[in-house]
Amino acid sequence: MSSFWEYANPKKFMQTSAWMLPGVSLAAGVCLVVGLVWGFFFTPDDFRQGSTVKIIYLHVPSALMAINAWLMMLVASLIWIIRRHHVSALAARAAAPVGLVMTLIALATGAIWGEPMWGTYWAWDPRLTSFLILFLFYLGYIALWAAIDNPDTAADLTGVLCLVGSIFALLSRYAVNFWNQGLHQGASLSLDKEENISNVFFFPLLVCILGFVLLFVALVLLRTRTEIRSRRLQALLARERLDA
């Protein structure tokens, strides 16, 4: 049985991810198609919200992944800072734009959903505002990665930023909650059955969430592979300049 830490070796990571990637991508595609088609065409309209409720199949999973992507970046940054595994730093870098797009999808679908429901595209509601702040955090993180030339320095600094940013992201979450009690409805999903939405909507939503998780994993694997390859390319080019 091999240890988890072996995947810090780029070669081992490339082998395993090459083997995993087609399967994960396929599973993500299947889950998304099944979940979205099921959700859009084979569920009844909600008795209060009509057909607009169907945007939930994009809105909830993307919002979930926007937060989880940051969590994954936090864990990856910690691994990089503590054990200095390059693949981990690159995975954090690869996850950031995916998380950014997830945040954008959640904000956009929320705005589209908000207009017919609340009569407004945007409200300074705690959940909406904290997502906007999360969006800014992603932008800053990506910008810092892009601004620094030395890859190790960049990984270190973005790692520190990710740690401090996580504290402040949590703080902002509760600060905006305190600041304004808003329009957004409570949780659609929770572990105790009382709060859950009815099963008709629940199962396709679950499939969609699974699809988004798999999509995230596939994209991060793909982007990490690209990062490793571009790193190798840099090394090759440097060697070529040295020989010439």
Place this chain on the structure above:
Amino acid sequence: MIALLLRDLKLAIRSGGGFGLGLAFFLILTVLVPFGVGPESSTLSRIAPGILWVGALLACLLSLDRIFALDYEDGSLDLLATAPLPLEGMTAMKALAHWLTTGLPLTLVAPLLGVLLNLPAPGYQWLLITLAIGTPALSFIGAFGAALTVGLKRGGLLLSLLVLPLYVPTLIFGAETLRRGIDGQATTTPLLLLAGITLGAVAILPFAAAAAIRINIR
């Protein structure tokens, strides 16, 4: 540490620019708002607490990149890093010097500008209290951001992008306390949270800033 603090204070005051710039910006912003919003005193007194807080925050942001950048350019940051003083103490002193030269003057000037914005009478003491408690957090968060971007050419814009989301909780609790103070509501909760953020920032962020400096001058 005291010597370093005094040195930074002297530099900020004598070299010009940095010291008065934040205050001038604060003044300009407060003067421009009535032109933009219109001169009705009822409107102005309603938005005054928010404008004053946002103005103080932006004025603070303006001078952040001076915290480490000048020392980095002329090499004294390397000397400071090799000095017997721990780097954490150095970053804390730098942040403190930044607060003494921007946050404190802003706090003292804010009530005068409050007159221009027709701030309601109970607001003056609360403005002083919230700014005095909140601006140290702005300086320490800013020092962390400045430490992250110190090695970069033209890091100023990036610095604003990095620091702005970190400023959100301080702004929310500061402006909320002020608003509640004016309305005569209970201010204890937001005031304590504001103080908590400041204390937390003072306790933790010098370490993060020192880590960032170490990485940057490696």
